[in-house]
Amino acid sequence: MSSDSDTGAAPAAGRVRGDRGIDQASAIIDPDVPSTARAYSALLGGKDVYESDRKIVTALEHAFGDPQTAARTNRQWLIRVVRWLSSTQGINQFLDCGSGLPEAENVHEVAPRSHPEARVVYNDNDPT
16 A cells, blocks of 8 residues: 655545546445445346345336336347448447446447457546
8 A cells, every 4th residue: 555645644544546546436335335236237127236236227117117117228239230330340449438337248348259359448537
């Protein structure tokens, strides 16, 4: 763990210093705090969610009726676009921003089927 640049002291317990010197929360997950990544995973049928995430899904159901269909439609669109880009346009590098939790049919699974040399980088800022 690196030291605090101002005082030379170690960062406070439960905190880590990022590679750019930014104080970041450690990977401790509070199950009482909902996560958009876990809620989206739940909408896609994922099981690694907490009650706080299920409450978000319930609120979405009350507000929009059937958010599961919207999430599945979104995932199907992602699969179609990646397949089209890799098979017909020759794209072999993908950057998936805001990727969330891994669920079936991720970009790194779809792209290489059409373009075996395809490479994927995932980027997300959700600590879960």
